[in-house]
Amino acid sequence: MTVRQVLADCGATDTLAVQISGPSGICLAEAEFDRKIAFEDLPTAGAFMIFDETRDMFEVARNFAHFFAHESCGFCTPCRVGTTLVRNIMDKIAKNHGSPYDINELFKLHRLMQGASHCGLGNSACNPMFDTLNKFRPAYERRLMSLNYEPAFDLDAALSQARQMTGRDDAAAHFDEHPENEAEA
Amino acid sequence: MNATTTFHLDGEEIPFTPGQTIIQAAKAAGAYIPHLCWHPDFQANGSCKLCTVKVNGRFGSSCTMEAQAGMVVENRTAELDDKRRTLLQMFFVEGNHFCPSCEKSGDCALQATAYELKMMSPHFDMFYPDRAVDASHPDILLDFNRCIMCSLCVSASRDVDGKNVFYMGGRGILGRRVHINSESGMLGDTDFAATDRAASICPVGVILKKRKGFAVPIGERTYDLAPISAPDKETTP
Structure with a gap:
């Protein structure tokens, strides 16, 4: 039984992605729909999630990241802290403050958590990020502040308290982070 | 040496007795495997x-x-030490670890291991968790800001002191912590004593003896004299 057959049998149209076996399972894009549901190919614990073209796979992965941060029991370091770091990075990207640096951090945390975590939850907690980054990367990249390096520390946001105290909000009270963008605008 | 009773650690032949863990055999042979929660x-x-x-x-x-x-x-490969450095950074950002103002500085296994692995910065954004201190005991201060959840105090109090003063409880990044086994949840309401094994087992600066903080001056402390990787250097007495 292929994924495509299941989709046809349940009347799914305009399918963007299929998540097999829950959040820690595998995320498939259209090109892989001819793979078979079988222990040797796509083992499944019974879960089969279908996402159509209207869905945003970044938001799907971010939801899974929040799920794992909430579910981590906290026993071992890589999972207890790692799931929270991954959730924070996904939230940062969602707020359009991310950069390619943050995507590299997701891959780095995936490599650490996959080998070092105590149980399967931590070992597989980065799977939704890993799969969607490999198969739906534009969903991430269109949210990035810049495709180049961006510091984790937001200088302009750090000035907000000083602005509030002095009652100023003029241009000189803001840190100009992207003079080149403003020149274009 | 009989080949059936040895294994290879970074190319070095390490003898062991059946039932020994890798770190036990390595320690007995004088080889250092970085660790924090093991004793x-x-x-x-x-x-x-x-x-x-x-x-x-x-x-x-x-x-x-x-x-x-x-x-x-x-x-001690580059790959594994790199992962260990990231784990150390995770410890430093999930708690509140301010070495310059900590009286355990120089005797702290977390600080010494970070030096050993050449951790240069916390790297990730700090979590700055809100953790209350417990000063209710006349001789002991508990500063949970520095806890690394190793649960050595739980083992020491249960297995050596026979008091079960501590237990691990709660879930996840915010919930998991060391709890005190008294109705009020305060250390002052337990039979904990400064002479307990658990009072000197903490590898970091959570369980501190009051009025003893600077009995040994900084510069002459455990890891000021030799790195944590030196043979016979154990985290706590």
Whole structure:
């Protein structure tokens, strides 16, 4: 039984992605729909999630990241802290403050958590990020502040308290982070 | 040496007796595997994951994995030390660790291990958790800001002191912490004593003896004299 057959049998149209076996399972894009549901190919614990073209796979992965941060029991370091770091990075990207640096951090945390975590939850907690980054990367990249390096520390946001105290909000009270963008605008 | 009772640790032949874990055999042979939650006097906890090694190409915790004849164990490789550095950074950002103002500085296993692995910065954004201190006991101060959840105090109080003063409870990044086994949840309402084994087991600066903080001046402390990787250097007395 292929994924495509299941989709046809349940009347799914305009399918963007299929998540097999829950959040820690595998995320498939259209090109892989001819793979078979079988222990040797796509083992499944019974879960089969279908996402159509209207869905945003970044938001799907971010939801899974929040799920794992909430579910981590906290026993071992890589999972207890790692799931929270991954959730924070996904939230940062969602707020359009991310950069390619943050995507590299997701891959780095995936490599650490996959080998070092105590149980399967931590070992597989980065799977939704890993799969969607490999198969739906534009969903991430269109949210990035810049495709180049961006510091984790937001200088302009750090000035907000000083602005509030002095009652100023003029241009000189803001840190100009992207003079080149403003020149274009 | 009989080949059936040794394994290879970074190319070095390490003897072991059946039932010994990798880290126990390595320590007996004078080889250092970085660790925080493991202590030779207690049963392994396996939570800090700093002692993660590669056994025949697969990751495993050397504090819980039994040594087997002929196994090939990677320990101080660039790949593993890089992972350990990230784990250390995770400890530094999830708690409130301010070494310059901490009276355990120089005697702290977390600080000494970070020096050993050449951790230069916390790297990630700090979490700045809100953790209350417990000063209710006349002789002991508990500063949970520095807790690394190794649960050595739980083991020491239960297995050596026979008091069960501490237990691990709660879930996840915000919930998991050391609890005090008294109705009020305060250390002052337990029979904990400064002479207990648990009072001197903490590898970081959570369990502190009052009025003793600077009895040994900074510069002459455990890890000021020799790095944590030096043979016979154990985290706590």
